[in-house]
Amino acid sequence: MTSISMTVNGKPASGEVEGRTLLVQFLREDLRLTGTHVGCDTSQCGACVVHVNGEAVKACTMFAADADGADVRTIEGMANADGSLGTIQQAFQDHHGLQCGFCTPGMVMSAAALLKDNPKPTEAEIREYLEGNICRCTGYHNIIKAIQAASGQLTAVAAE
Template sequence: MPTVSMTVNGKPTTAEAEGRTLLVEFLRGPLGLTGTHVGCDTSQCGACVVHVNGEAVKACTMFAAEAEGADVQTIEGMANADGSLGVIQQAFQDHHGLQCGFCTPGMVMSAAALLKENPKPTETEIRDYLEGNICRCTGYHNIVKAIMAASGQDVTAIAAE
C-alpha cells in the first residue's frame, strides 16, 4: 500500500493509505487521533473539521493523499503546550458551549479558522461561519457566546435564549 506523509499538529507523520482513504480515516485510524469525529460522513455536519495548511476543511470529504506534505491541525493540537485548554476550548467550557460534545471538535476548529481571518466577529458573522457545523444539543446560543468570549468580546449582553 502507498504511504502518505504529512505534518500533524507539528509532528511529521507517515502511514499507509489507499487512494480512497479519507483524511479523517487516516487521522483516526493509523494516527489514532480520534478527537476528529465522523458525524454524517456526507460533508453536512462539520464534526470532522480540521485545518489543512491553515484552512478549515471537512476531513470526511478529502482524500488523505490530497494532504500529502500538508500541515494538518486537529483538535488534539488545540491545547496549550502545558496541556491546559486553549483559549477557544476554555471559552467553550466556561460558557457551556457543549452538551454531548460530539460536534465540539469541529466547532472549535471552525471557530479557530474564523478567528484567524476575523479576530472580532459579530454574532451574525459567527452564525454565518458556522453554517456547516451542526449541533443537536445546544441550540447554538452558547457556542456563539463562547466564540465571542474567546475573541475577547464582552458577552454579558448576549442572552441565553
C-alpha cells in the same frame, strides 16, 4: 497502497493508505487521533473539521493522499503546550458551548478558522460561518457566546 507523510499537530506523521482513504480515517484509525469525529459521512455536519495548511477542511471530504506533505492541525493540537485548554476550548467550557460534545471538535476548529480570518466577528457573522456545523443539543446560543468570549468581545457582565 500509497505512502504519505505530513506534519500533524507539529509532529511528523506517515503511513500507507489506499487511494480511497479519507483524511478523517487516516487521522482516527492510523494516527489514533480520535478527537476528529465522523458524524454524517456526507460533509453536512462539520464534526470532522481540521485545518490543512491553515485552512478549515472537512476531513471526510479529503483523501489522505491529498494531504501528503501538508501541515494538519486537529482538535488535539488546539491545547496549549503545557496540555491546558487553549483559548477557544476554554471559552467553550466557560460558556457551556457544549453538551454531548460530539460536534465540539468541529465547532472549535471552525471557530479558530473564523477568528483567524475575522478576529472580532459579529453574532451574525459567527452564525453564518457556522452554517456548515450542526449541533443537535445546544441551540447554538452558548456556542456563539463562547466564540465571542474567545474573541475578547464578551465582557464578564455579558457572560453571566
